Amino acid sequence: MRLTTAKKTEKCLILFFEDESELISIYHDIFKMNGYNFVSTNKIEEALQITSLKHPDIVLLDIIIPKPEDTMAEQGWEYLEAVKKDIKTKDIPIVVFTNLDTYQDRAKSEKMGAAAYIFKRDCTPCEVVETVAKIIDCDRKKKVRK
Amino acid sequence: MKNNFQKKVIGGTSYLNKNCWLAKSLNYPPYERCRYCNYKFRNCLFLHYQVISAVLIISSFSVIFLVERKLSTLLIMVIFSLVIVYGYYFNQSTETIIKSNFSEKKAKEDLEKLTDQLEDKVEEQTKYLKELLEMKNDFLRVVNHQLNTPLSITKGCFSLLKENIYSPDKALPSIESGLERLSSTIADFWDAYELEGERMKMNRQKTDISDIINRLIEEKQRMRLAQERKLTIEIQEPNFQIPLVWCDYKKIAHAVSNLLDNAIHYTREGKVTLFYELSGDYLKINVKDTGVGLSDEDKKRIFKKFSRGKNATDLRPDGSGLGLFIAQKIVEGNDGKMTFFSQGRDKGSTFSFTVPIYKSQKIGLEGEELVSRGKKIVIFDDNNKKKI
Numbered sequence: 001m002r003l004t005t006a007k008k009t010e011k012c013l014i015l016f017f018e019d020e021s022e023l024i025s026i027y028h029d030i031f032k033m034n035g036y037n038f039v040s041t042n043k044i045e046e047a048l049q050i051t052s053l054k055h056p057d058i059v060l061l062d063i064i065i066p067k068p069e070d071t072m073a074e075q076g077w078e079y080l081e082a083v084k085k086d087i088k089t090k091d092i093p094i095v096v097f098t099n100l101d102t103y104q105d106r107a108k109s110e111k112m113g114a115a116a117y118i119f120k121r122d123c124t125p126c127e128v129v130e131t132v133a134k135i136i137d138c139d140r141k142k143k144v145r146k
Numbered sequence: 147m148k149n150n151f152q153k154k155v156i157g158g159t160s161y162l163n164k165n166c167w168l169a170k171s172l173n174y175p176p177y178e179r180c181r182y183c184n185y186k187f188r189n190c191l192f193l194h195y196q197v198i199s200a201v202l203i204i205s206s207f208s209v210i211f212l213v214e215r216k217l218s219t220l221l222i223m224v225i226f227s228l229v230i231v232y233g234y235y236f237n238q239s240t241e242t243i244i245k246s247n248f249s250e251k252k253a254k255e256d257l258e259k260l261t262d263q264l265e266d267k268v269e270e271q272t273k274y275l276k277e278l279l280e281m282k283n284d285f286l287r288v289v290n291h292q293l294n295t296p297l298s299i300t301k302g303c304f305s306l307l308k309e310n311i312y313s314p315d316k317a318l319p320s321i322e323s324g325l326e327r328l329s330s331t332i333a334d335f336w337d338a339y340e341l342e343g344e345r346m347k348m349n350r351q352k353t354d355i356s357d358i359i360n361r362l363i364e365e366k367q368r369m370r371l372a373q374e375r376k377l378t379i380e381i382q383e384p385n386f387q388i389p390l391v392w393c394d395y396k397k398i399a400h401a402v403s404n405l406l407d408n409a410i411h412y413t414r415e416g417k418v419t420l421f422y423e424l425s426g427d428y429l430k431i432n433v434k435d436t437g438v439g440l441s442d443e444d445k446k447r448i449f450k451k452f453s454r455g456k457n458a459t460d461l462r463p464d465g466s467g468l469g470l471f472i473a474q475k476i477v478e479g480n481d482g483k484m485t486f487f488s489q490g491r492d493k494g495s496t497f498s499f500t501v502p503i504y505k506s507q508k509i510g511l512e513g514e515e516l517v518s519r520g521k522k523i524v525i526f527d528d529n530n531k532k533k534i
Contacts, residue, residue: 099294120298123303
């Protein structure tokens with residue numbers, strides 16, 4: 001089943017910075033099904049490399065990505081900060097896609113320049129695809145206006 | 147040592163005022179009150195009294211003698227009696243005053259010291275409470291994340307199944323594993339919570355551990371992951387009779403199960419071997435694998451809560467990072483010790499723990515029947531707890 005909002009997004013590239021293999025598999029399937037190019041990684045260096053080289057249309061960003069020395073490392077923030085600092089990548093819309101749901105995390109995401117905040121647990125994959133399509137659409141319109 | 151020191155301080159029984167020329171020369175305090183004094187000899191009030199009295203007596207006698215040309219024996223006796231009686235009471239009253247002054251001063255000092263100590267204690271406690279609060283917040287953040295993750299996988303798959311995007315064949319295994327992960331994460335959190343505060347009571351008894359282990363090995367051989375990876379899971383039979391041990395067999399079985407699970411998850415190919423050793427009054431149980439091994443970084447934090455190995459996310463995405471923490475606490479709760487050995491990355495690892503050999507230990511308070519978790523139904527019949 002394809003979602004109507006995703007029709008115009010044939011060649012969009014989505015970067016999914018995530019460590020949960022099950023979630024990667026679900027979102028890989030649903031995005032591919034809706035005609036997106038989908039790439040995922042659980043390594044920050046790789047994510048930053050893909051961002052600067054391939055310039056994805058949107059990034060779905062998990063916050064807690066474990067490091068060898070810290071299993072609850074919040075590498076998502078590091079990634080967001082690095083992308084927003086770089087003049088070449090700062091306009092890429094980044095959607096914080098996490099299982100943390102505190103006011104502080106939401107406020108931090110907004111302050112750091114995220115385009116949206118999705119609480120994983122309460123959103124179905126279809127809702128995520130719709131939100132992503134809307135954000136890409138808005139972003140494109142914004143760029144055309146500029 | 148401390149008492150000796152206290153005796154030598156001012157007010158103590160062996161105190162000698164080194165400032166006083168007289169006390170120092172005599173090498174003992176001439177009067178009882180000298181124990182409470184740290185003045186110089188020339189500042190001693192009693193000395194002043196004695197000197198002034200002597201001067202006054204001599205001058206009075208001289209004046210009387212000069213005026214009357216004689217000294218009456220009666221007068222001499224009266225004056226000496228007065229001086230002696232007055233001196234006695236003066237001595238007594240000065241001693242009382244000095245003692246009470248000293249006690250007051252000491253009480254003040256003690257109070258100040260106590261106040262300082264209390265302030266330090268309050269500060270320390272506040273710091274500790276702040277740390278606890280921080281730990282609680284961190285813990286809740288971890289709990290929140292670790293529970294929401296399997297829930298989001300389950301809900302995601304379920305919604306795709308409902309929308310007919312996923313077939314039941316594709317969605318159901320993920321939903322099942324998500325639910326399984328959810329329930330084991332909750333169980334792990336609760337175990338870790340109970341074990342950390344040592345609230346989990348050990349119900350130790352005479353146990354045939356080999357029987358429990360044999361059953362566990364059979365169970366693990368049937369694990370899907372072990373079969374997919376074609377792992378050999380075996381027990382290396384010892385060349386000695388496996389002794390009975392003294393432990394809480396349910397908890398120890400949980401610890402062995404955690405070690406075997408870990409070994410299976412972190413071994414891509416090869417085998418997992420369980421073998422026994424005797425070590426003094428203990429039976430040593432070792433779980434050896436041919437898996438990813440442990441890096442130096444892993445070794446430093448291996449038994450910490452929520453700690454997972456370098457390859458953990460690739461090999462065991464569902465791990466809560468509590469398995470080894472729980473196993474170690476259980477082993478320690480049964481008077482054993484847990485150790486590990488690995489020559490490095492990709493060189494396999496061996497996790498071992500000891501458990502006391504049964505030597506007619508008696509069931510004490512810890513052996514009392516307790517209402518344990520893990521039972522599906524517990525019926526409370528008046529005051530008697532029955533487990534089903």
